[in-house]
Amino acid sequence: xxxxNMRLGTRGSxxxxxxxxxxxxxxxxxxxxxxxxxxxTTGDRFPERPVDQFSGKGVFVAEIEQALLRHDIDLAVHSxxxxxxxxxxxxxxxxxxxxxxPRDALIGRTAPTLAALPSGARVGTSSLRRRAQILALRADLxxxxxxxxxxxxxxxxDEGQYDAICLAAAGLRRLGLAERIxxxxxxxxxxxxxxxxxxxxxxxxxxxxxRVAVAPLHDDATGLAVRAERAVLAALGGGCQLxxxxxxxxxDGRIAIRAxxxxxxxxxxxxxxxxxxxxxxxxxxxxxELWERGKHLFPGHQVPLMQ
Numbered sequence: 001x002x003x004x005n006m007r008l009g010t011r012g013s014x015x016x017x018x019x020x021x022x023x024x025x026x027x028x029x030x031x032x033x034x035x036x037x038x039x040x041t042t043g044d045r046f047p048e049r050p051v052d053q054f055s056g057k058g059v060f061v062a063e064i065e066q067a068l069l070r071h072d073i074d075l076a077v078h079s080x081x082x083x084x085x086x087x088x089x090x091x092x093x094x095x096x097x098x099x100x101x102p103r104d105a106l107i108g109r110t111a112p113t114l115a116a117l118p119s120g121a122r123v124g125t126s127s128l129r130r131r132a133q134i135l136a137l138r139a140d141l142x143x144x145x146x147x148x149x150x151x152x153x154x155x156x157x158d159e160g161q162y163d164a165i166c167l168a169a170a171g172l173r174r175l176g177l178a179e180r181i182x183x184x185x186x187x188x189x190x191x192x193x194x195x196x197x198x199x200x201x202x203x204x205x206x207x208x209x210x211r212v213a214v215a216p217l218h219d220d221a222t223g224l225a226v227r228a229e230r231a232v233l234a235a236l237g238g239g240c241q242l243x244x245x246x247x248x249x250x251x252d253g254r255i256a257i258r259a260x261x262x263x264x265x266x267x268x269x270x271x272x273x274x275x276x277x278x279x280x281x282x283x284x285x286x287x288x289e290l291w292e293r294g295k296h297l298f299p300g301h302q303v304p305l306m307q
Contacts, residue, residue, distance in 0.1 A: 004032035004213050009073035011066045012038040013149045015171050019199055020077040022174075023097070026217055037054050037073050039064045065091060068203065076202040077274065080195030080226055081168075083202075085234030094211045095201040095218035096226055100170035102197035102247060104130060104190045105181040107172075108164040109157050112182035114138055117164060124153065124162040124176075128243040132266030133190045143266075150175060170197035191245025191260045194229035198222055224250045224279050229255050231283025235263070236291060237303050249278070255279050261290040263297040270294040 006027065010020035017036070023036040042059045060082040067073045069090055080096065087093065111117045114137060123148035125131055128215060131143045143164060146153055150171055157165045164182075172178055201217065203210040228248035236242060245260040256275040272289040276282035291303060 004010045004209070006032050006210065006213065007035045007037050007073040009037045009039050009067050009076045011041055011060065011064070014080075015150055015175055016077075018174055019079070021200060023199065023201065023217065024079050026097075026215065030213070030216060033214055037067070039067055039073075041108040042234060047083040063179075065202070068148045071204075074207065075214065076200075078200040078202060079171075080198040080200040081193040083195065083200050083230075085194070085230055085232075085237070090205055091202055092205045092211070093200055094203045095214045096198050096223045097201070097217045098219040099222040099225070100197040101173055101184075102192045103169045103187060104166055104185045104196075106164055106166055106183040106185065107154070107157060107171060107180050109160070110163040114141075114183060114185075117141060121163040122161075124156065124165040127166070127193070128241075128264065128266075129193060129245050129260075129262070130166045130190065132243045132262035132269060133245065133260065135266040136262075136269050137189060143188075150177070154180065168192070168196055187258070189246055191247050191258060194233040194244070194246050198226050221250045224248075224255060228255045228279035228283045231280045232257065232259050232290075235284050235287035235303070236275055237301065242298070242301070244290075249282075253277060255282050257282055257286050259290055260284045261294045261297075263294075268294075268297060 008020060008024055010016050018215055020036060024036060027034050030089060041061065041063045045063065061078050064076045065088050066078055106114055107245045110121065118242060119140040120142055122142045122144050123134060124144050127149050134141065135143060163302040169181060169184060170182055201214050225248040229246045232246045233244060236244060243264065247255065248255055248257045253279060254275050258273045270290055270293045272286050274282060274286050
């Protein structure tokens with residue numbers, strides 16, 4: 001693969017460059033020459049604005065996708081959970097490497113676990129999905145908005161602005177910060193975002209050379225699971241504005257999905273689960289069940305695939 005030259009686009013945060021750097025090293029080991037290109041996204045330009053208050057979808061990926069479409073870069077590496085459910089026309093998900101830990105994690109300052117936190121304890125999260133599920137477990141806690149990169153969030157915790165914060169375990173582990181984790185949430189209690197813990201290697205649909213180059217990095221089981229999770233997300237028109245948790249596992253060719261949809265205030269949680277042979281069909285089945293039972297919670301939300 002000596003003729004493989006690639007410009008790899010990524011966000012500039014420490015986590016993003018760590019993740020993308022790992023992919024670049026794997027591609028170099030396969031014989032590719034890889035240049036890293038840092039791209040600032042809308043979400044990066046407004047680091048203190050709550051994610052659910054941005055208009056549109058893909059606040060951490062849109063500018064990178066535009067760079068792909070302009071041929072400024074050849075490959076994008078995203079945290080897969082940042083990708084909207086529907087792929088941008090002209091782009092494809094070329095590979096999904098082996099998934100890191102998909103769970104959410106608690107970093108406790110005044111107590112190590114959710115159960116041990118005192119009533120009224122302040123818990124920081126930027127996610128409506130996490131907020132709703134944590135309140136379902138402990139309605140007596142005070143959930144506070146929190147933005148910023150991982151280092152910023154840990155600093156705010158250490159300064160005493162929060163008693164605990166909730167982050168994706170995968171990001172902490174990739175940054176070598178797993179020792180900060182005081183509790184891993186069980187999947188059945190706190191469902192992750194679609195694709196959480198997975199990386200998305202995205203390129204142009206017509207770029208066969210890049211697709212061939214990254215194919216050795218693809219993991220089949222991860223690919224099937226995230227296809228199922230993204231099918232639920234796409235069917236519900238979901239993004240950061242919809243409190244949706246979903247997790248799929250693959251065993252003996254069958255895909256099992258657990259999903260959760262909550263009201264924006266976290267007061268109502270609807271859960272569904274099922275299994276099937278097709279990730280897309282099973283995902284749509286779960287999405288339909290969630291929407292039939294939960295559409296009254298989102299009177300203004302449009303779900304084209306459910307019409």
